[in-house]
Amino acid sequence: MGLEAKLTKDGFITTTIDAVIAWARKNSVYPMPMGISCCAIEMIAATDPKYDIARFGSEVMRFTPRQCDLMIVAGTVTYKMAQVVRRIYDQMPEPKWVIAMGACTSSGGMYRSYNVVQGIDQFLPVDVYTAGCPPRPDNLLNALMTIQAKIGKTKARDFQDKPMVDLELARN
Amino acid sequence: MDTKELIINSVQEKFSKAVEEISDFRNDLSITIAKDKLLDATKFLKEDSNLQFVMCKDVTAIDWATRKNRFTTVYHIYSFKLNFTLRLKVNIEENPPVVESVVSVWASAEWYERETFDMYGIEFLNHPDLRRMYMPEGFEYHPLRKDFPLLGIPGSMPLPEKME
């Protein structure tokens, strides 16, 4: 591996702090599975022995928002559920990213009806959209790799001064 | 054929004036009963020793939109003894849509009637807990009525604000 080779040669590596922090962040993304409907089954399938998500660093799926940095919204979001999703998103500490998994979260999917929000980007900032109904687990892993590439380009000072969201305000 | 005749004869014997229509379409028997005799008819169907319709599988309603009796509530009940699913229908007028609740006969009707109330606005008298089922409590409309649009009424359910 590159790191060990460099260390045994000189005993030193030179890099920027930003690169190290970004490398650490992107290889240990803990997802918060917001599993609402059918896409949740494919998300669980992404953790099963065939499409192992743990080899990408997402070892556990913590179901508490305070310990995660990636929210995977998997399933149709209705107006009633949107309030809940938003509240959970606000409880996650910075830095955080969102994957919109499937057609329902990207744009309402095949449900053009009175109770389905036509895309979660109406109330959440989304980083990666995944197509499919439901997307194959390989597709979700591709989305995860895209997020990892995005995290790899961030700098640590981007997240320095972001205030913690006051929940009373966010619940409006 | 025997089972259907047994049911039709037993019901017509006791409730001959209240039975409005009997139909046998695609091998399904369905009996339309007058609104005021609903509770008596359902009690009879459950407790009669030859019939024993003990399980209520479903309660729903149909909105006919332009007919004089705008709604029809439909009950699907099942008897283990006869191995038969019967359909009961009751015609209800529009202003106001009220009908007796059958929760005292079959306990499973509680949630089914709540769902029918939520979707159609039909009020069930003597229901122990008539709240909305799917839509939030303060929602003002009834979605499955024919005059409610498929895409909903904008502004009826607010979304959280996007803070960015």
Place this chain on the structure above:
Amino acid sequence: MQKTSNVYSDEKLYKKLLEDKNITIEDALENEMVINMGPQHPATHGVLRLVLRLDGETIVKAIPELGYLHRGYEKMAENMSFVEFIPHTDRLDYTATMCNNVAYVLAVEKLAGIEAPKRAQYIRMIMAELSRIAGHLIAIGTFAMDVGAITMVMWTFRERERIQEIFDRVAGARFTTSYTRIGGVASDVDDEAFKMIKNFLDTFEPALKEMDDLMLHNRIFIERLEGIGILTKEDAIALGVTGPNLRATGVEYDVRRANPYLFYNEMDFKIPIYTEGDCLARYFLRGDEVRESVKILYQCLDKLPQGEVMANDPKKVLPHKTEIYSRMEELIHDFMIINKGINPPVGDSYFSVENPKGELGFYIVSNGEGQPWKMKIRSPSFCNLQTLPLVCKGQMISDVIAIIGSLDPVMGEADK
């Protein structure tokens, strides 16, 4: 801000929750709490909200609240033709997708008076039983995971992946397949797929035995679940429970025997019954049902006839793609069926099948046009969830997880 609190308020729910105030509390300190087991919870099998009123750790009253996944299926069905609704039925019980497809097309075929050919019926039976195995595997796996045995979900999903490879080969999609059509199935199954099914069945039995050795004699598992969440026979019948939950209380009711559809009356299979009605009985019952499904599958593979897979009824059944592109009448029929829809006669009909979760029924009212006037989906999970307030009363709060897992609700169909 005012509008939000008016629409999303919970006043009536709390009023119902705090209704009976006659619990006796020995201590001077109030032990009563109202806890919200919210829609986002690792163990509530989807978005189910439970509001619990606790006396210490014992539950005094539990009120479930649904509607967080209400997508408006019944309203959408009134605005689209019968064929267009088939992909929507996939997403009803999304753990056993082919079963819902089969149920819906059988209901429409009953209303319209179409009969599918024999080979199509056998293929539908094979797919439905494979789906039943897949659905029960998820139920077993996630239930065991909820009570602490996390290995089971990995093992059951590994087996499920093999079923999904079969679906991928047959229908083109591994999960939401929309494989059946009104009048038959979309395409024929080739020999390679049958070899895969046979291979799966031969290697499935040892895998099941491995899972049984892990769980069935495990003392912690049995003591955790025995006597928890007892549902009596009379309560189950009064509350309209169907499926494995009803058979675990001792009632022998299976739609495949009571009202046979497809060719189940020619198959030889047992209906497992348990009488205790607790969580453990429901768990064992699902394992037994998987074994019966394997038996049915072996018989179907032996008896499968040759022939067509779509019925020959030009005005109602979609013609084959090669004929549409080359012949005039088929093109016209295809145009009319897709745009105007099949026009069943005026009337209504109810048809139900045995889904892994219970009895799934479709009540379709037609007024002669291509779109149904009304469609009601009688979903088993909705009816099974109605027993939650009764079964949870008096149990500890950590037993609620086990009870929900054993009742096995799927919110996609409970909320429609």
